[in-house]
Amino acid sequence: MKLQSLTASEEDVMRVIWKEGKIYFRDLMNAYPEPKPHQNTVSTFLKILVEKNYLSVEKKGRIYLYSPAVSFDDYKKIVTKKIIENYFDNSGSELLKLLMEENFIKAKDLNDFFEVKTTVIPLQDNSEKENPIKEFVKELTSQKKPKKKEKEKKKKKKK
Secondary structure (H helix, E strand, O other): OOOOOOOHHHHHHHHHHHHHOOEEHHHHHHHOOOOOOOHHHHHHHHHHHHHOOOEEEEEEOOEEEEEEOOOHHHHHHHHHHHHHHHHOOOOHHHHHHHHHHOOOOOHHHHHHHHOOOOOOOOOOOOOOOOOHHHHHHHHHHOOOOOOHHHHHHHHHHHO
16 A cells, blocks of 8 residues: 655644554644644544544544554655655665765764774784795885896795
């Protein structure tokens, strides 16, 4: 089931309901922040939210008990996906780039989040064994080029 997006006013009503959990209309009106909208307006929003499948309703005698059918975490995911689709061409990295540019996320936060750990292992100096890399580096950095005879002597010693 694909959920329709909420208007700002509908989202305000849902925020109160997400905060309170299951709630009766009277309790919703008491929990609603100032300036409170008219009761008929809130009642209309509740009807719309039920139609949009954001709320479920239980009849308790003559009154209704409203409870969220969509959790706040699920709603955040839905909204975030829509934002990424509509404004960032389905690229999470573009969103992350913007968040870093606007200082909502710092590089340190990313490092802490991923906790990439590296271990540096020092190279062991095996002077007994010939290290081809060492020899190559010496050859590149030395000022004099070794003579052919010296190279031949080394080869004979290896044999």
